[in-house]
Amino acid sequence: MYCVKTIKEDLFWVGGTDRRLALFENAFPIPRGVSYNSYVLMDEKTVLFDTVDRAISQQFFENLEAVLNGRSLDYVVVDHMEPDHCATLGELVARYPDMQVVCNAKTVSVIKQFYNFDIDAKAVVVKEKDTLTTGKHTLTFVMAPMVHWPEVMVTYDMTDKILFSADAFGTFGAMNGNLFADEVNFERDWLDDARRYYTNIVGKFGPSVQTLLKKASALEIEMLCPLHGPVWRENIGWYVDKYLTWSSYAPEEKAVMIAYGSIYGNTENAANILACRLADLGVKNIAMYDVSSTHPSYLISEAFRCSHMVLASVTYNGGLFSYMEHFLSDLKAHGLQNRTVALIENGSWGILSGKIMGEALAGMKNMNVLEGTVSIKSSLKDGQEASLEALAKAVWESMQ
Ligand code: FEO
Numbered sequence: 001m002y003c004v005k006t007i008k009e010d011l012f013w014v015g016g017t018d019r020r021l022a023l024f025e026n027a028f029p030i031p032r033g034v035s036y037n038s039y040v041l042m043d044e045k046t047v048l049f050d051t052v053d054r055a056i057s058q059q060f061f062e063n064l065e066a067v068l069n070g071r072s073l074d075y076v077v078v079d080h081m082e083p084d085h086c087a088t089l090g091e092l093v094a095r096y097p098d099m100q101v102v103c104n105a106k107t108v109s110v111i112k113q114f115y116n117f118d119i120d121a122k123a124v125v126v127k128e129k130d131t132l133t134t135g136k137h138t139l140t141f142v143m144a145p146m147v148h149w150p151e152v153m154v155t156y157d158m159t160d161k162i163l164f165s166a167d168a169f170g171t172f173g174a175m176n177g178n179l180f181a182d183e184v185n186f187e188r189d190w191l192d193d194a195r196r197y198y199t200n201i202v203g204k205f206g207p208s209v210q211t212l213l214k215k216a217s218a219l220e221i222e223m224l225c226p227l228h229g230p231v232w233r234e235n236i237g238w239y240v241d242k243y244l245t246w247s248s249y250a251p252e253e254k255a256v257m258i259a260y261g262s263i264y265g266n267t268e269n270a271a272n273i274l275a276c277r278l279a280d281l282g283v284k285n286i287a288m289y290d291v292s293s294t295h296p297s298y299l300i301s302e303a304f305r306c307s308h309m310v311l312a313s314v315t316y317n318g319g320l321f322s323y324m325e326h327f328l329s330d331l332k333a334h335g336l337q338n339r340t341v342a343l344i345e346n347g348s349w350g351i352l353s354g355k356i357m358g359e360a361l362a363g364m365k366n367m368n369v370l371e372g373t374v375s376i377k378s379s380l381k382d383g384q385e386a387s388l389e390a391l392a393k394a395v396w397e398s399m400q
Contacts (some may be wrong), residue, residue: 002066003059005179007223007231008160010042010136014063016056017174024172025084028200028297032193033174036060036084037227039164040067041157044135045074047102049155049164050227054087061088061095072096075124075132077139078103079166080152081110085227093117100124102132104143106151131158142215144168146208148201154212161222168212169239170228171197181230181239191242194229196301198246203304203334209247213240249337249365251307254399258288259299260312260344261321266379267346270388271312273380274344277392283399291323296330303331308340308395311357315347320356328360337365340398342391346376370394 005013019033036052038060046068052060064073073096078086089111093099102124103111111119126132126141133139137159144152148167155164171194178184186194202209224232224239232239245252258275262268268290275286287302291313303309313324320328341361345354354373361367372394374387 002062004063004066007039007179007225011160011162012040012042012067013179013231014038014040014048014060014067015052015175016059016063018053018055019174021055025201028172028196029295030172032172034172035175035228037225037229037231038064038085039225040064041134041137042067042071043137046071047134047137047139048073048076048092049225050077050079050085050166051088051092053084057088057091061091073099075100075102075134077155077164078107078111079155079164080149080227081107081114082149082167083114086111086114090115090117093122102126104141104151104153106145107153110149110151126153142212142219144208144212144215146205147212148205154216156219161220162225163216163219163221163223164225166227167202168209169224169226169232169243170194170201171226171230173229175230179231180234181232182234184230186230190229192301194242195246195252195305196297197228198243199301199304199334200297203246203300203336206247206249206335209243213243213247216240246304249304249335251339252305253307255306256283256286256308256310256395256399257302257306258286258310258312259291259294259324259327260288261291261314261324262312262346263314263316263321266376267312267314267344270344270346270374270376270380271310273385274310274312274342274374274388274392277389278395281392281396283396291321291327296327299327300330300334300336303336303339304334306339308342308399310342310344310395312344313346313353313357315345315351315353318350318352320353320360324353324357328357332360332364335365337367340368340370340395342370342395343373344376344388344391345373346378348378351375351377368398370398
């Protein structure tokens, strides 16, 4: 049975949700599920904007058939070829053999990599600012390479001022009946997942996102239709501001994140004491994470949110504790920059973690490592409270 949502009198959401998948891209936990959005425009020509992941193909085709209501499908616009959006493209082509595929030249190559159907015979190849009139509506195309793959483009409906934004403005989280962002408490219930989605999936490509945002600023946008998560028709500027912040690697909040790697609890104890001293100084909403038990995608997201990080790690096998090492290498891979960092190191027979963390941070852009790294030999000793207090003061002062 179909499950369709009406967006406008001639525009329909025909996507679906997956609450069973444990790991998105087999990498990112999605306890709230995920949606794969697909949209149909019922104009003189019928147009589908992207397909969906294989996991929800049955729901998707039932939805599509219900909306088409006996009409054929004239076009599919392929904005993005990652399989969470293109896995059902092959079946779509088989079901609608006369349909044309609207895409750019790079997309044609990627389609050939994934599929064997004759895309050259079906492709309507578009480039920047080309237009396609479908009756009442005119669509135009904006190239958005590396948001999140090289072939990505976004499509703008000039008639209704709707931007089909591909992965941009997407988020983890299954739809719970409410399609529109103004029907949910997005800031309370969705923002953390939106940030985790952006930072982990697209965060590495900040300059490309900035380029897209600049192009989009020239468009009058009344509605944002991303490929994951709610559709935006109100307060779009608020969400665009988040994207401007994240993609420029500016901290979203003046806040402290403490990430610790501790084996027997001694490094964790130091992190706890530091957190208490920070709180004594008036720092609020301190976020603390055990890197061993927190999935790196949450750590990445928090590092993008917070202006300050405290990294506390034990030395391990003559190197850095592997979970902290993973976190730091992920931070570098995602291009994080412009943060202030304080360090706590620990070791029982050779203390190397502070040096290694410092070197890792030196390999990132504009990371300000505060002086006064606290060095622990196995466990804190009397008198070391003062050095933790001093480090807390240095963090606090750098926040003023
Ligand atoms: Fe939602 Fe890059 O795919």
